[in-house]
Amino acid sequence: MKSLFFLYTLLYGIAYVQAWLGRTQSAAVKGILLCNGNPLPRTLVKLYDDDRGIDSDDLLAEGHSDQEGRFELSGHTDETTPIDPKLNIYHDCNDGAKPCQREISIMIPDRYITVGKFARKIYDAGIIELAAIMVPGFILLLVVLPFVNLSSALIGRTQSAGVRGQLLCHGKPMSGVLVKLYDDDRGIDLDDLMDEGRSDADGKFQLSGHVDEFTTIDPKLNIYHDCDDGLMPCQRRITIMIPDSYVSAGTAVQRYYEAGKLELSGTWKGETRDCIHRRA
Structure with missing residues (x-):
């Protein structure tokens, strides 16, 4: 009986220490x-x-x-x-x-x-x-110059950009993921949609497009997905700003930005949720 009591006491003590220390x-x-x-x-x-x-x-x-x-x-x-x-x-x-x-x-x-x-x-x-910049869902523009947007509409030069990559969810290709290529206007205007599409059976995607702007465009890739999202409403959104060095003059893309193999199960800093994007 004493040995049984000692065993219970020992087990209780171990459980208490684990609870206290983790x-x-x-x-x-x-x-x-x-x-x-x-x-x-x-x-x-x-x-x-x-x-x-x-x-x-x-x-x-x-x-x-x-x-x-x-x-x-x-x-x-x-x-x-x-x-x-x-x-x-x-x-x-x-x-x-x-x-x-x-x-x-x-x-x-x-x-x-x-x-x-x-x-x-x-x-x-x-x-x-790592060349790109992962950005938050909202960008605060400190100075807005409306006349620049007006000039863009009237005088803008044609510029293009392209991006490609592969999307994974826990190491497996993720097909059917909506991806969009925008020119981020960073002002009161809506971003210009340059292209959109979905990843294929191998999780691969490729987008390209062009737009007329007076200043250098700011291409960005938006990825809308449900990897590791359970029954959560809307979709997870990752935004990647593409470096200026991948912007081409004219309608034809001269250099594609290689986004790499993106594992979507992890949560990237700056990631948001999106409920109102238009599905392709």
């Missing part, structure tokens, strides 16, 4: 980093547990991409609730002489969390092209 959880991520289509080596990458509160995020692992732009991180921490793993990428692709570094954050889905110190599933972030 249970060990782990996560892992890998991917390939590109800059204008070329591997980006020596790029700092960090894996965090995003505490989403007043506490600092817990650093799980950090490292740098290799000569082929590849990286892989894994780590663990103790938390009473499920951890929120995120990948931070710090880079200087297309950054010129600007101080500090550009930062991209990707929240890793809960299904890639493992109980214990060793991650059993690795989140594949895909092939990430």
Whole structure:
């Protein structure tokens, strides 16, 4: 009887300590980093547990991409609730002489969390092209010049842009995803739709279009999808600003922006939801 009482006491004590200290959880991520289509080596990458509160995020692992732009991180921490793993990428692709570094954050889905110190599933972030800029759903324009838009309508020169890539959901091609190519007017005017379409059976898409503008156009790619979205209303939207170096004069695209292999299950910083976009 005493031994049974001792066993119960021991089990209760272990459960109490685990509840107070938290249970060990782990996560892992890998991917390939590109800059204008070329591997980006020596790029700092960090894996965090995003505490989403007043506490600092817990650093799980950090490292740098290799000569082929590849990286892989894994780590663990103790938390009473499920951890929120995120990948931070710090880079200087297309950054010129600007101080500090550009930062991209990707929240890793809960299904890639493992109980214990060793991650059993690795989140594949895909092939990430860092030349573009991931933007929030709303852009605040500090100065609006209406006469420029009027001039654009009257004098504008023809400019074109094109983009292509592949969309994945948990590593599998995602077909039928609506993608749109816009010229972002960043003012009171509506953005100009240059092209739209859907990804094919392999998750691949290609868009191109042209528009007349007085100033250099600001092409952007919008992706509307339901990867890892459950029964949530509307759709998830990712917006990628395409660099000016991919803008061509005339109606024919001279250089396509390669968006890479985009894994859509993770949550990209700046991602929004969209309920009113017109379906193709």
